Amino acid sequence: MKTCVIFCAGGFSTFAEPVNEEDLVIAADGGLRHAEQCGVRPTLILGDFDSLGYTPDRAEVFPVEKDDTDSMLAIKEGLRRGFRRFVLYGALDGARLDHTIANLQGLQYLADHGATGYLVGLREIATVLKCEKVTFPAGASGILSLFCLGPEATGVNLSGFHYPLRNGTLTCGFPLGVSNHFEGEKSEISVKNGSLVMIYGRENGFPVREGIQ
Numbered sequence: 001m002k003t004c005v006i007f008c009a010g011g012f013s014t015f016a017e018p019v020n021e022e023d024l025v026i027a028a029d030g031g032l033r034h035a036e037q038c039g040v041r042p043t044l045i046l047g048d049f050d051s052l053g054y055t056p057d058r059a060e061v062f063p064v065e066k067d068d069t070d071s072m073l074a075i076k077e078g079l080r081r082g083f084r085r086f087v088l089y090g091a092l093d094g095a096r097l098d099h100t101i102a103n104l105q106g107l108q109y110l111a112d113h114g115a116t117g118y119l120v121g122l123r124e125i126a127t128v129l130k131c132e133k134v135t136f137p138a139g140a141s142g143i144l145s146l147f148c149l150g151p152e153a154t155g156v157n158l159s160g161f162h163y164p165l166r167n168g169t170l171t172c173g174f175p176l177g178v179s180n181h182f183e184g185e186k187s188e189i190s191v192k193n194g195s196l197v198m199i200y201g202r203e204n205g206f207p208v209r210e211g212i213q
Contacts, residue, residue, distance in 0.1 A: 004078030007031030010094030092121030133190035142201035146177030155192025
């Protein structure tokens, strides 16, 4: 599936997957540095450029005083162009916790608009599950944590983990889903109603996803 690749200004190391010719590549403000570091020419450069410190050529410039973060501007542009899979680099390990939380909310925005998004960090990947199931193949390792977005997420099932769960409920007021462990076998997570933030080691790549009817 073609992907909207967004470079943000936080910590970045390497790609989690190759960037293909049909992908849309957006550099959001200071994320342009990461794109240049990788030798990738962005399709689009946008932002208010308070992080980058200068306005690059062919950039789409927005005012500093605006409702959208630069990352959200990029997300909305990708959706406007018809993309439904998003991979954001430099969006999980930034210097400001508030922007990290804003990027997690950006994942929920994508889920609410029928799209899938990943924040790829230096060590971890974050994504939002909304009324769907994801599967990791045998051999996945390390820690996986789930956090509820919204009042509650119901019909939560986990199999193939150290702490399994059957038809459970996760709420935003108690971290029941923190610090689970892969057991080396095929593992599945599903949520029937509501949304969960899933955070896991980036060495496990991207899971297979399918909707729940």
